[in-house]
Amino acid sequence: MKLLITGYSGFVGNSLCEKMCNTHQLHLLGRKDSDCGVVFKSSIDKDSNFSESLTGVDCVIHSAARVHVMNDDSVDPLAEFKAVNTHGTLNLAKQAVQAGVKRFIFVSSIKVNGESTTGRLPFDATDHPVPEDPYGISKVEAEQQLLELGEKTGMEIVIIRPPLVYGEGVKANFASLMRLVAKGLPLPFRLIKNNKRSLVSVYNLVDLIKVCIDHPNAANQVFLASDDHDLSTAEMVALMAKVQNKPNLAIPVPVWCFKLAGKLLGKQAVIDRLTGSLQLDITHTKNTLNWSPPYSVEHGFELAAKSFRKNS
Structure with missing residues (x-):
């Protein structure tokens, strides 16, 4: 089977390539060189021509995105996110239809559902989307347009919404917290024990994506991870x-x-992430695909720590 992977040089995409390179023919769409497959250098936008990279492809795994940033200083952040995450995604999907691609896997985000489950039940795949920032809005609009395109054309759409993804090479807040813990200093977090947060290791996420490539029950479904x-x-x-x-x-x-x-400091959003809950109910994912995460949380933390020590 021939796959097209976008975002192959990113955190999730790189792990995807490592997992798939020995079992599938890979076309890679992006801007960097790679030894894992045939690279087609292109940006993801509404005007790009992807026809060459889509030739002979059975399934697209679209993990490229303009990623969420805490302090976006763009003049129009929503327009910037939509240019890549919405318009670029739909352009790629439309050309995939023309190329005869059978299945299109879209790596979305739990931000489609919202920012917090504090005081409510965990998010599930049937919840009405309530995105609260430009990144989440761009993702939900892409999801909706993909599903509409799938209904019209017959190309199978699979949407996966992960929360925070961690593992070897993880950056951002997870890495910052791990760095603080590594210093062996007292940290003021012992009483933040009544919140719950869902995470997904990149190893479990990649395993789920691999299942979704050809599982018959995955077609036209939304899965939380x-x-x-x-x-x-x-x-x-x-x-x-x-x-x-x-x-x-x-x-x-x-x-x-x-x-x-x-x-007092105007950092309520940061504190909410630290003290609040963000839980996902993956019952639908497990039951529909007969899938369970194969790797433990401790496995993912250990590999993240190993990578952290090496890079430090």
Whole structure:
């Protein structure tokens, strides 16, 4: 089977290539060189011509995106996100239809559902989308247009919504927290133990994507992805300490102190992510595909720590 992978040089795309390069013919769409397949250099936008890269392809795995950033200084962030995540995605999908591609897998985001499940049940695949930022809006619009295109043309659409993805080479907030734990300093997170957050290791996410390539029940479905083992902030810090062979020196600062500090400093969103919940119910994913995450949370944390030590 021949696959087209976009975003192959990114965090998820790189792991996809490593997993697929020995079992599938790979066409890679992006801007960097790679030894994993045939590279077609192109940007993802509404005007690009993807016909050459789509020749003979059975399934597209579209993981390229303009990614979410905390402090976006673009003049019009929504337009910037939509240019790639919505218009670029639809252009690629339309050309995939013309090329006879059978299935189009879109790596979306749980931000389509919203930002928090504090005080409510976990998100599931049937929830009405409530995106709260330009990134989430661009993703939900892409999802809706893909599903409409699939209905009209018969190309099978598979949508996967992951939460925070971690593993070897992870960056951003996960890496920052791991770096703090590695210093062996007391951290004020011991009492943040009543929240729950879903994560997904890149290894579990790639395994799910691999299943979706040809599973008959995956067609025209939306799947949420996680490790199926949610953690509180306190549990996350404790596990980071364990896999790095560091003492867990977390100290008991009341949660209300964090919330007050967030309000005074104008950092409520940051504190909400630290103290609040974001849970995914992946029952539909497991039942529909007869799939369970094959790797434990500790496995993913250990590999992230190993990579962190190497790079440090």
